[in-house]
Amino acid sequence: KAGVTQTPRYLIKTRGQQVTLSCSPISGHRSVSWYQQTPGQGLQFLFEYFSETQRNKGNFPGRFSGRQFSNSRSEMNVSTLELGDSALYLCASSLGDRGGYNEQFFGPGTRLTVL
Amino acid sequence: AQKVTQAQTEISVVEKEDVTLDCVYETRDTTYYLFWYKQPPSGELVFLIRRNSFDEQNEISGRYSWNFQKSTSSFNFTITASQVVDSAVYFCALRGQGGSEKLVFGKGTKLTVNP
Secondary structure (H helix, E strand, O other), rough: OOOOEEEEEEEEEEOOEEEEEEEEOOOOOOEEEEEEEOOOEEEEEEEEEEOOOEEEOOOOOOOOOEEEEEOOEEEEOOOOOOOOEEEEEEEEEEEEOOOOOOOEOOOEEEEEEEH | EEEEOOOOOOEEEEEOOOOEEEOEEOOOOOOOEEEEEEEOOOOOOEEEEEOOOOOOEEEEEEOEEEEEEHHHHHEEEEOOOHHHHHOOOEEEEEEEEOOOOEEEEEEOOEEEEEO
């Protein structure tokens, strides 16, 4: 079974631009979560989508948004990029239907650098 | 609010030593789930184990063992006879009740196993 895939793996943008990251979950998984990892703040939850609906959202500004498609693939978008948005963005998928007991499987991440 | 504390920022051991990684958590939920993940230099988070709040049975799996104690809100992880390949950052994570897959991560402990 293929794992979680994320594209692109590396991205360099300049301040003010916008970016879209993509995540394909494991086949059969309906929940996709996004996390931001930085040296200073560690791993922080951005949002979770389950069956095309946002089920939970972290404490990030509105510049960060996401969506999920009917095939469970998900995208996240960051508009008006700031230097502080430079981070590793990790996507995780899970079945999402066992009341919290599911393990999440993580993709390799997208390394975003904002210049 | 939920919180996970990993007090050990970095640990360095010599191969074949035993090493214990500490994790203390805070939550007001009566049902919750605890996880350990490993992040090797490649960057992808690898799931190791999960425990729910009703299961305090400790487990040994090969060279890994876990000690879950609700009385002290701790979920410690031990590697016996460490190997160089165990070198990675280890994260403890907490998921509360409510149906979302959101994980709250500790800051991580960087383990270096020297030959």
